[in-house]
Amino acid sequence: MASDKMIIDESKYEAKIPVRYVFKTEPGLTERTIREISSEKNEPDWMLKRRLKSFEIFKSKPMPTWGPDLSELDFDKITFYIKPEERKASSWEELPQDIRETFDRLGIPEYERRFLGGSGAMYESEVVYSKLKKELREMGVIFTDTDTAVKEYPELVKEYFMTECVPPSDNKFAALHGAVWSGGSFIYVPPYVKVPVPLQIYFVMAQEAEGQFEHTIIIAEEGSEVNYIEGCSAPRYSKSSLHSGVVEIFTKKNARVRYTSIQNWSKSIYNLNTKRALVDENGVVEWISGTMGSKVTMLYPGSVLRGKGARAEHLTIGFAGKGQYKEGGAKIMISAPYTSAKVIAKSICANGGVMGYRGLVKINKGAVGSKVNVRCDALLMDSSSKSFTIPYNEINESKEVIVSHEAFAGKIDENHLFYLMSRGLNEEEAKALIVRGFIEPIMKKLPFEYAVELNRLIELEISKLPGAVG
Amino acid sequence: MANNYNSSDDKMSLSINLIKEISRLRKEPEWMMEKRIKAWKIFEDLPMPQWRYFEEEKSKLHYAEEWKYTSQYFSGLNLSKFVPSIEFEDLSTKELKEKRKRSGFLVQKNSRTVSIALKDDLKNKGVIFSSLRTALIDYPELVKKYFMELVPPSEDKFTALHGALWNGGAFLYVPSDVELNLPLQSSYYVTSGKAFFNHTLIIAEPNSSITYFEDYKSNSQEQALHTEVVEIYLKKGSKVNFYAIQDWGNKIYNFSIRRSLLDNDSIINYIIGFFGGKLSRTSLDSLLKGSNAKSNNFVMFFGRENQHLDINTNTFHEAKNTNSQTLVKGGLKDDATSVYRGKIKIDREASRSDANLSERVLLLSDKAHSYAVPSLEIENNEVKAGHGIAVSQIDDDQLFYLMSRGLKRVDAEKLIVQGFFEPIIQLMPVNDLRLKFQSIIRDRIER
Numbered sequence: 001m002a003s004d005k006m007i008i009d010e011s012k013y014e015a016k017i018p019v020r021y022v023f024k025t026e027p028g029l030t031e032r033t034i035r036e037i038s039s040e041k042n043e044p045d046w047m048l049k050r051r052l053k054s055f056e057i058f059k060s061k062p063m064p065t066w067g068p069d070l071s072e073l074d075f076d077k078i079t080f081y082i083k084p085e086e087r088k089a090s091s092w093e094e095l096p097q098d099i100r101e102t103f104d105r106l107g108i109p110e111y112e113r114r115f116l117g118g119s120g121a122m123y124e125s126e127v128v129y130s131k132l133k134k135e136l137r138e139m140g141v142i143f144t145d146t147d148t149a150v151k152e153y154p155e156l157v158k159e160y161f162m163t164e165c166v167p168p169s170d171n172k173f174a175a176l177h178g179a180v181w182s183g184g185s186f187i188y189v190p191p192y193v194k195v196p197v198p199l200q201i202y203f204v205m206a207q208e209a210e211g212q213f214e215h216t217i218i219i220a221e222e223g224s225e226v227n228y229i230e231g232c233s234a235p236r237y238s239k240s241s242l243h244s245g246v247v248e249i250f251t252k253k254n255a256r257v258r259y260t261s262i263q264n265w266s267k268s269i270y271n272l273n274t275k276r277a278l279v280d281e282n283g284v285v286e287w288i289s290g291t292m293g294s295k296v297t298m299l300y301p302g303s304v305l306r307g308k309g310a311r312a313e314h315l316t317i318g319f320a321g322k323g324q325y326k327e328g329g330a331k332i333m334i335s336a337p338y339t340s341a342k343v344i345a346k347s348i349c350a351n352g353g354v355m356g357y358r359g360l361v362k363i364n365k366g367a368v369g370s371k372v373n374v375r376c377d378a379l380l381m382d383s384s385s386k387s388f389t390i391p392y393n394e395i396n397e398s399k400e401v402i403v404s405h406e407a408f409a410g411k412i413d414e415n416h417l418f419y420l421m422s423r424g425l426n427e428e429e430a431k432a433l434i435v436r437g438f439i440e441p442i443m444k445k446l447p448f449e450y451a452v453e454l455n456r457l458i459e460l461e462i463s464k465l466p467g468a469v470g
Numbered sequence: 471m472a473n474n475y476n477s478s479d480d481k482m483s484l485s486i487n488l489i490k491e492i493s494r495l496r497k498e499p500e501w502m503m504e505k506r507i508k509a510w511k512i513f514e515d516l517p518m519p520q521w522r523y524f525e526e527e528k529s530k531l532h533y534a535e536e537w538k539y540t541s542q543y544f545s546g547l548n549l550s551k552f553v554p555s556i557e558f559e560d561l562s563t564k565e566l567k568e569k570r571k572r573s574g575f576l577v578q579k580n581s582r583t584v585s586i587a588l589k590d591d592l593k594n595k596g597v598i599f600s601s602l603r604t605a606l607i608d609y610p611e612l613v614k615k616y617f618m619e620l621v622p623p624s625e626d627k628f629t630a631l632h633g634a635l636w637n638g639g640a641f642l643y644v645p646s647d648v649e650l651n652l653p654l655q656s657s658y659y660v661t662s663g664k665a666f667f668n669h670t671l672i673i674a675e676p677n678s679s680i681t682y683f684e685d686y687k688s689n690s691q692e693q694a695l696h697t698e699v700v701e702i703y704l705k706k707g708s709k710v711n712f713y714a715i716q717d718w719g720n721k722i723y724n725f726s727i728r729r730s731l732l733d734n735d736s737i738i739n740y741i742i743g744f745f746g747g748k749l750s751r752t753s754l755d756s757l758l759k760g761s762n763a764k765s766n767n768f769v770m771f772f773g774r775e776n777q778h779l780d781i782n783t784n785t786f787h788e789a790k791n792t793n794s795q796t797l798v799k800g801g802l803k804d805d806a807t808s809v810y811r812g813k814i815k816i817d818r819e820a821s822r823s824d825a826n827l828s829e830r831v832l833l834l835s836d837k838a839h840s841y842a843v844p845s846l847e848i849e850n851n852e853v854k855a856g857h858g859i860a861v862s863q864i865d866d867d868q869l870f871y872l873m874s875r876g877l878k879r880v881d882a883e884k885l886i887v888q889g890f891f892e893p894i895i896q897l898m899p900v901n902d903l904r905l906k907f908q909s910i911i912r913d914r915i916e917r
Binding site: 380384392398402 | 539818821831833834835836838839840841842843844845846847848849850851852853854855856857858859860861862863
């Protein structure tokens with residue numbers, strides 16, 4: 001199949017969309033902006049209070065001085081809230097033509113038609129389209145946007161929103177998020193309900209110099225199962241935009257959550273997220289992510305294994321091309337006995353891109369018999385790219401604990417390349433095949449459409465490489 | 471001739487005047503005094519390393535990632551308490567009889583040279599081996615050319631203090647094509663005093679070959695500060711084996727940096743036994759500046775009681791076809807903590823380089839802590855680089871096997887731990903050094 005070279009239209013992934021909005025805040029961030037956002041959304045008082053408190057924390061925290069250069073990020077130029085013209089439509093046909101076209105390009109309706117149980121799309125800062133199969137609703141599953149959840153399920157939101165999982169004091173960008181958050185998914189799965197189909201959302205950022213701060217909460221009650229998929233994209237503009245989302249996952253006893261995200265922001269976006277899961281007894285959380293886009297990414301999904309026998313699995317693929325500086329990683333924090341975690345991070349750098357792994361494994365007292373294995377592999381496609389691996393391992397319990405970390409970085413093996421070329425593939429095809437093999441373990445776990453999209457994006461980047469190998 | 475100052479004088483404290491006085495009494499050249507003063511000023515300017523900045527000090531932000539996990543111990547540490555004694559040896563120290571199995575040796579007790587020797591045939595070939603203080607007077611130009619060029623005082627606060635107050639240490643110069651068949655040994659003993667700052671310079675001219683062994687011991691119960699800087703310059707085709715055992719008493723704060731600069735085709739082999747001190751930090755650095763240069767770093771550590779051991783290895787590949795291998799193995803018992811940061815950086819120019827790093831830690835108690843931060847930074851795609859760490863306990867299967875053969879549990883454990891270190895010890899070609907390492911490890915496990 002490798003000889004069927006796919007023709008890739010890059011513009012498809014960076015489509016610009018006409019601007020439609022009914023309300024937007026002035027660029028920059030003041031207390032007034034936050035009050036405006038809150039009143040525009042008709043929020044209850046307690047949420048405004050939380051926003052203002054987060055803002056105080058944001059102001060008091062310094063910018064991180066480690067990792068990528070954030071000096072070009074100017075909070076005064078960013079529009080923190082944009083409300084699109086359309087309110088939520090519950091069927092595809094109700095959406096205006098241009099928005100529909102964008103989603104068409106991104107392939108959303110196809111997914112929806114085929115097999116998706118519920119699907120939401122977040123355009124600018126608001127959710128514009130979402131649908132949930134009737135039978136799910138009957139099971140008691142809640143799948144809505146977080147703004148609606150604030151109004152309809154205030155007790156749930158009060159309990160779970162930025163409290164024990166990701167408090168605003170966690171980091172500067174979590175605090176910023178707490179102050180200006182808007183949109184995102186809210187998922188509640190009642191005890192012993194297994195959601196049979198994946199729930200899906202797509203985020204689009206269409207404006208220049210925009211901030212998007214979606215907040216996603218997934219609550220999987222005891223014995224339940226849910227599979228959530230999100231995709232992100234944005235057209236390319238010259239001014240930098242900021243994306244700073246927060247994802248909070250609560251995996252209760254014996255529950256199982258799979259969180260899949262495919263990020264393909266355009267290369268003008270700062271992508272600084274905080275994602276974390278709290279996992280109770282025998283719970284399982286799986287993080288699967290592919291990150292292709294953005295200018296700067298700092299993303300370290302965390303799993304807090306706090307119940308006996310809890311498990312976490314992190315699988316990530318990262319690709320850094322020209323002008324990209326991306327840091328990914330996994331934070332595994334263990335405080336309960338007989339837990340286990342596995343991290344596989346694969347990264348590919350090409351055309352001068354920088355891709356790094358920065359991770360943490362923290363084993364607290366009492367985490368008897370826990371096992372953690374971390375594996376990071378980096379493939380460097382040319383000599384101008386850069387890769388780094390900085391894992392932190394903090395081990396405070398010694399009983400039956402096994403922690404291991406392995407990393408490897410290098411280029412495509414010339415013997416492999418030679419073999420494939422001797423079998424009749426040209427160099428480009430052979431390279432693409434090797435790269436596909438490299439990321440295979442993660443691709444297998446992705447839904448088919450996403451795997452195809454990711455494959456195409458990687459092929460696109462490889463086709464841009466200068467001819468000769470090494 | 472001996473100039474003795476009473477260091478227990480309470481009025482004496484660290485100051486620029488003290489530094490001038492030391493330099494004058496030691497009859498140092500003017501430029502050295504200036505260097506000391508400059509280092510002192512850097513010392514005064516630099517804050518104590520801390521990795522977390524505090525809100526109220528945002529303006530004075532000093533972020534030192536590499537001190538994470540260790541800087542927390544500095545809160546009760548007042549550096550100005552550690553005043554070095556201003557007493558030193560007579561310059562005309564008489565030379566003792568040659569020890570067998572050594573090319574030469576140097577013994578310093580409380581930073582004073584007690585004895586020094588070098589085989590006559592090596593002397594005739596132009597090898598220079600002396601205390602750094604003597605070298606400063608006999609070969610000022612050589613010392614000036616190399617002193618603190620590789621490890622500048624601005625490195626950190628402790629190194630700056632070292633630059634201002636250095637007192638003990640050795641100087642070794644080996645001319646081109648000279649090979650030392652037997653090891654050279656420097657032994658440092660501390661019986662009293664508060665502060666020791668050893669500086670060692672090793673210059674290996676083209677195609678020379680050196681085996682150098684350093685040994686630190688103390689029986690003092692006083693709280694003391696020890697800093698060490700070793701600068702090793704390897705010219706084209708030279709080879710240096712650098713072995714060391716650090717076995718300080720449990721009241722000593724110890725900060726050491728050993729750094730080598732490697733020209734084309736040169737090789738450095740470090741084997742370090744890192745055992746003593748209340749808080750000990752060591753840095754083992756190789757700058758691979760010449761093509762085909764090679765660096766092998768082996769560290770063994772064993773922590774007990776409430777020791778805090780902080781081990782750093784930094785390997786910078788800056789030229790083509792360079793090669794490095796790092797292996798750190800350690801055991802921890804009681805409340806001991808180990809921190810390991812291993813860094814490999816491969817520059818854009820360093821194509822066809824190969825780097826590998828691994829750490830293995832055996833936790834032998836419930837209260838021991840281990841932190842590890844291996845890092846890879848790679849800017850060239852024509853390289854191979856990898857790292858791995860593993861933290862675990864004594865393997866049950868191994869234990870079971872030995873016990874089934876009739877060993878008691880404690881003996882079986884002891885044997886396994888000793889066997890754990892053995893692969894590194896066997897890399898040393900000198901038999902009596904192997905025995906020395908083995909006996910120290912045995913002693914550490916038992917006590």
